[in-house]
Amino acid sequence: MGNITIKLLAKELNLSTAAISKALRDSHDISAVTKQRVLALAAKLDYTPNPYAGSLRRKKSKTIAVVLPEVADSFFSLAINGIEEVAIEKGYHVLIYLSHENFIREKAILKDFQSGRVDGVLLSISAETNDIQHIQDLCNKDVPLVFFDRVCNDIPTAKITTNDYESGYAATQHLIDNGCRNIALLSISNSLAISNKRMEGYQQALKDNGIEYDAANHLLCSNDVLKNNEEIKKILLRKKRPDGVIATVEKLTTAIYLVCKELQLNIPNQIKVISFSNQASANILNPSLTTITQPAFDMGKAAASILFKALEKKNFILKNESLVIPSTLTIRESSTNS
Amino acid sequence: MGNITIKLLAKELNLSTAAISKALRDSHDISAVTKQRVLALAAKLDYTPNPYAGSLRRKKSKTIAVVLPEVADSFFSLAINGIEEVAIEKGYHVLIYLSHENFIREKAILKDFQSGRVDGVLLSISAETNDIQHIQDLCNKDVPLVFFDRVCNDIPTAKITTNDYESGYAATQHLIDNGCRNIALLSISNSLAISNKRMEGYQQALKDNGIEYDAANHLLCSNDVLKNNEEIKKILLRKKRPDGVIATVEKLTTAIYLVCKELQLNIPNQIKVISFSNQASANILNPSLTTITQPAFDMGKAAASILFKALEKKNFILKNESLVIPSTLTIRESSTNS
DNA sequence: CTTGTTTACTTAAACGGTTAAGGAAATAAA
DNA sequence: TTTATTTCCTTAACCGTTTAAGTAAACAAG
Secondary structure, eight states: OOOOOHHHHHHHHTOOHHHHHHHHTTOTTSOHHHHHHHHHHHHHHTOOOOHHHHHHHHTOOSEEEEEESOSSSHHHHHHHHHHHHHHHHHTOEEEEEEOTTOHHHHHHHHHHGGGSSOSEEEEOOOTTOOOOHHHHHHHHTTOOEEEESSOOTTSOSEEEEOOHHHHHHHHHHHHHHTTOSSEEEEESOSSOHHHHHHHHHHHHHHHHTTOOOOGGGEEEOOSOHHHHHHHHHHHHTSTTOOSEEEESSTTHHHHHHHHHHHTTOOTTTTOEEEEEOOOGGGGGBSSOOEEEEOOHHHHHHHHHHHHHHHHHSTTOOGGGGOEEOOOEEEOOGGGSOO | OOOOOHHHHHHHHTOOHHHHHHHHTTOTTSOHHHHHHHHHHHHHHTOOOOHHHHHHHHTOOSEEEEEESOSSSHHHHHHHHHHHHHHHHHTOEEEEEEOTTOHHHHHHHHHHGGGSSOSEEEEOOOTTOOOOHHHHHHHHTTOOEEEESSOOTTSOSEEEEOOHHHHHHHHHHHHHHTTOSSEEEEESOSSOHHHHHHHHHHHHHHHHTTOOOOGGGEEEOOSOHHHHHHHHHHHHTSTTOOSEEEESSTTHHHHHHHHHHHTTOOTTTTOEEEEEOOOGGGGGBSSOOEEEEOOHHHHHHHHHHHHHHHHHSTTOOGGGOOEEOOOEEEOOGGGSOO
């Protein structure tokens, strides 16, 4: 195909490749006239520089990686939007990787980044991740890393989170204010910081209201939709049936609604529901869903912005740049007395 | 940082870089003993090959690009999952780009691919795209391209679509079967093939049922949520108010439900609704939403699979590989008589 | 014993840029 | 007029890997 290279431009204009390179990068080593000639020919021949040649020489790829547990979730979809927006603006490219909540995959993905493939990484860890050696290893190779949402506290770097503890507390308090005394909490992990913080907020709110925490009210859900449904059903069929449910992740909402429908439990009269969710459809559910909405887009944007600061300025200390962007409670019908 | 390179391994083992390279790629130019020594040292030093050096030399990046209009939509989220699954399996990396339905951006994104940054492209065109020169240009540079969902018929390459015409027809017929005679169609483009095909299916179904097509029933929506709400409201306030609505894209569902709520129009009694949607929450809307569900995950997977075939086999003719994966109509409460 | 073949390497060029160092000509300063 | 400086280039090394071509030694065949 004989692609257009700097060499070709050089030969055509009787210049050295160095001159072409400099002209294209607007070095003031090159006369205005020559620059014009180079630019004109480059435009005419539709020259596009080979990114990998440059990356090899400069040891910079102008690429970042985004590692997510999954993307079939409004939160991560919106986060990607935020990330991409900043990346495009800064002239960076975005590689996307899904861990599918699988530790082995996450490890393999991060391992590859030791090659210099990317200049920086945005990471939201998988629910399975307990061992953090692979993250440690990456940081030891001086690859800038920013966590967002699902962070790992033992790694000293920037973390963009939302106020999970306060949100857990607020959700619980809201249900209590609306008469609930027996509140179930559905989560997806016992090790993720976000899960734990939401849980702690929940427990503190119970305590502050003189309600004893009942471990039977805590359900750890999996990736298996059917199994989750069964477990939720079991909880709602208990003698001491919960009068409120908090779903700490979006995807559990459907399960709750369906089980309630099946069991003919009226939301909100018999049981009140609140979800951590970014679904646009919360408003039009039956009944409309009270949500804790995370600032997904802004979190993505913030994470990317901070990463780019680290990429642009040297001596930028990532670990000083953590940021907490608050979630918002939107009260709708599913949690209030009609 | 003095990274581990082939050179370093070579020096350490008193071999040439060529020998190291060949040993690592298991060339039978190298003795078993030497291979073992190389592999052992590489493992010990945690050698990770520089991807860009290899890309430069081999003129292959082992990377594909996915260009989407947006990602805040269940369809594209699921499609990404499908694509990523295949890519990981094949050892490829996935660069993601969002056009935000903007022609200029799409053009700039594709232009960059002429550089050899990616070995192939998966594209779902923006709603603004009428001029296809930029796609043409990319194809002329022999970059394999596979369209999915939002295809461009004038480019002779593989296209993964769903049966939009039949789905439009089925949606319309379903509403007619349930008593509708005055059906509004909400779409987002007059130029996208998917929009046109759904529209044609709609028109043919009307015709086959002896219903005259009324242009006033066709609403072209934009990216402006508020404006869409206004327009939908206008249609539903017409003297000849529609008794059925088809949303040809997921995001218009919320608008319809909200406007109906505001106007106190009962779904499905006063107006029946059906949406092209992959929302998991369709089931728990009020009322539950009848949907045309696209095989998003499978379309992503299929598109990626076909692209990889083209990347792996030469003389693979992409344009012979188009595929239509049917959507499924799931009937729920929003479109049926109670 | 010579010739051909195989084995197991090495040498060096190549991929397409970037950049430090150098140099000739023009211009400015002494 | 001589020397210093600036301007505008070129030369060549380099980034890390791959690979075509070459070669020395060992072995086999005739």
